[in-house]
Amino acid sequence: MTLGDKEKVAIQRLKAFEPQTEPYFLCYSGGKDSDAIRILAELAGVKFEIHHNLTTVDAPETIKYVKSVPGVVIDKAHYEDGTQKTMWNLIVKKGLPPIKKARYCCSELKENGGKWRIKITGVRAQESINRRQNSGLVKIIGKPKTTKKNAEKMGIQYDETPQGGLVLNFDNSESRRFVEQCYRTTSTMVNPIIDWSEDEVWEFLKHYGCEGNPLYKCGEKRIGCIGCPMQGYKKMQEELNKYPKYKQAYIHAFGKMLEKREEKGKPTYNWKNAKDVYNWWVGLDKRGDRSCQKVTRKHRKNL
Numbered sequence: 001m002t003l004g005d006k007e008k009v010a011i012q013r014l015k016a017f018e019p020q021t022e023p024y025f026l027c028y029s030g031g032k033d034s035d036a037i038r039i040l041a042e043l044a045g046v047k048f049e050i051h052h053n054l055t056t057v058d059a060p061e062t063i064k065y066v067k068s069v070p071g072v073v074i075d076k077a078h079y080e081d082g083t084q085k086t087m088w089n090l091i092v093k094k095g096l097p098p099i100k101k102a103r104y105c106c107s108e109l110k111e112n113g114g115k116w117r118i119k120i121t122g123v124r125a126q127e128s129i130n131r132r133q134n135s136g137l138v139k140i141i142g143k144p145k146t147t148k149k150n151a152e153k154m155g156i157q158y159d160e161t162p163q164g165g166l167v168l169n170f171d172n173s174e175s176r177r178f179v180e181q182c183y184r185t186t187s188t189m190v191n192p193i194i195d196w197s198e199d200e201v202w203e204f205l206k207h208y209g210c211e212g213n214p215l216y217k218c219g220e221k222r223i224g225c226i227g228c229p230m231q232g233y234k235k236m237q238e239e240l241n242k243y244p245k246y247k248q249a250y251i252h253a254f255g256k257m258l259e260k261r262e263e264k265g266k267p268t269y270n271w272k273n274a275k276d277v278y279n280w281w282v283g284l285d286k287r288g289d290r291s292c293q294k295v296t297r298k299h300r301k302n303l
């Protein structure tokens with residue numbers, strides 16, 4: 001399939017699942033894939049709102065770029081009492097920095113928008129094995145028993161993800177009716193570029209005159225949060241040295257986290273101060289790797 005064909009298919013997909021009574025909720029991170037879906041939604045002529053979830057650890061360049069997009073809405077996450085959720089207060093609340101095995105920040109800060117709306121995302125299967133196994137053209141999460149029962153009643157072809165989500169890979173009228181019927185009670189995502197490669201995304205953006213987030217020009221391959229544990233120790237260290245204010249903010253939060261742990265009589269392992277937590281977190285303290293295992297096992301249960 002040529003890129004031109006893929007563009008037509010993606011436009012068709014967006015038209016097929018467009019909600020009847022409200023605009024799509026377009027999830028915009030400021031990365032290249034979200035630029036591609038933004039342009040595709042314009043080409044499709046569907047109604048959509050562009051939303052960026054503020055993680056509070058986005059790079060300043062990304063925030064500036066996101067704000068330059070016309071009509072973008074920047075959403076902040078809040079606790080029940082109305083206080084804003086930030087990476088810093090989450091670290092204190094959870095009693096642990098975000099780590100690969102306990103990345104609570106994604107669900108708390110990044111994926112909380114668009115409840116009971118049909119979301120457009122820039123998810124692509126090529127990005128990771130996890131995305132290949134867990135995503136498709138449409139992904140529906142929540143109320144698995146009822147959703148499966150309804151899908152079967154309507155004769156919908158679906159796959160189940162290892163995490164219990166439902167994936168639809170056809171944009172026929174039955175799938176559309178099904179999505180329309182269940183999106184108010186589930187988390188429903190339409191992924192129009194699920195089968196695009198990275199090169200195709202760049203070629204598409206170039207064709208439409210979009211240069212993308214300036215961080216790509218500085219050699220970044222992915223646009224994410226500063227200090228994200230998913231990128232590995234080396235990259236974490238490089239990034240936090242590049243953005244010393246964020247490094248200080250993390251260390252400050254680790255200090256408060258330790259105080260809270262002590263107050264509650266919880267173990268502080270081999271961390272004597274905030275810098276020890278930081279060194280363990282970015283992989284500079286090899287002894288810390290062993291206590292990390294203890295910490296994660298205990299903590300994951302309570303997160």
Ligand code: SF4
Pocket residue numbers: 055057098103104105106107109110224225226227228229230
């Ligand atoms: S730091 Fe990483 S794991 Fe946390 S919200 Fe950002 S992308 Fe998700």
